[in-house]
Amino acid sequence: MGSFKSFACRYCDYTEPSIPVGRSARGPKLVLFVCRHCKSIGSTWRQEASGRDPVCSYCYDHDLENIGSSAELKCPKCGESGILSDAEGGWE
Numbered sequence: 001m002g003s004f005k006s007f008a009c010r011y012c013d014y015t016e017p018s019i020p021v022g023r024s025a026r027g028p029k030l031v032l033f034v035c036r037h038c039k040s041i042g043s044t045w046r047q048e049a050s051g052r053d054p055v056c057s058y059c060y061d062h063d064l065e066n067i068g069s070s071a072e073l074k075c076p077k078c079g080e081s082g083i084l085s086d087a088e089g090g091w092e
């Protein structure tokens, strides 16, 4: 079962209250990314077997930076540091 992360910037208004991450029962995995194109944080399916580049779930651009699961994250909007934390709930 997957879980949710939330991101909140301490300086500007940018927040992402629930970003699904983790692995589904069938195998594909949702990983966090920062999109350099539309400057947002989200998650995208990583299909290890297909070899295709993951795309941004907002603008479908390929210019993504995988951010792993570090707790301190730079805000893509303003460049200041924000906080990544665990959010409530889960998904299958």
Ligand SMILES: [Zn+2]
Pocket: 009, 010, 011, 012, 013, 014, 075, 076, 077, 078, 079, 080
């Ligand atoms: Zn910000």
Ligand SMILES: [Zn+2]
Pocket: 035, 036, 037, 038, 039, 040, 056, 057, 058, 059, 060, 061
């Ligand atoms: Zn994007």
